[in-house]
Amino acid sequence: MRIDITQTQREKILSAYRLKTGDVYFNELSEVRRLFNDNEITEMVNRYLNQREYQRTAHKKLQQERRDREAPLKILAKKFFPGVSWINLSKQQLQQLVLTAEGWKEEHESDVL
Numbered sequence: 001m002r003i004d005i006t007q008t009q010r011e012k013i014l015s016a017y018r019l020k021t022g023d024v025y026f027n028e029l030s031e032v033r034r035l036f037n038d039n040e041i042t043e044m045v046n047r048y049l050n051q052r053e054y055q056r057t058a059h060k061k062l063q064q065e066r067r068d069r070e071a072p073l074k075i076l077a078k079k080f081f082p083g084v085s086w087i088n089l090s091k092q093q094l095q096q097l098v099l100t101a102e103g104w105k106e107e108h109e110s111d112v113l
Contacts, residue, residue, distance in 0.1 A: 010035055073097050 005013070011033060017024050026032050031098070032041060075087050076097045 005035075072101050076100055 014024055015032070017026055019025050036044070073094075074086050077084070077089060077093075080097065081089060081093060081098070084093075
């Protein structure tokens with residue numbers, strides 16, 4: 001059963017549920033229901049779910065962008081350093097690939113336009 005409390009009182013009660021890391025942690029739903037009404041709980045759950053979905057899609061997009069950036073370099077790596085895994089290339093070899101890719105892009109930029 002939820003008790004009617006002010007925001008300041010709620011913060012004091014929440015501080016009792018804080019871990020050393022500062023995160024709030026409840027052991028049971030009844031503890032949550034004591035501090036929040038059903039609408040507030042629903043709003044918090046919806047906000048959490050939306051945030052998780054946004055993070056998932058944002059990370060997926062970033063991973064795809066990274067793969068798209070690395071794909072031409074991986075192709076050049078196979079051409080210039082056969083038998084050497086992409087992961088095992090030295091920093092100098094990677095720099096050489098980047099410069100080669102940038103040079104190719106500049107040479108062929110007018111072809112793309």
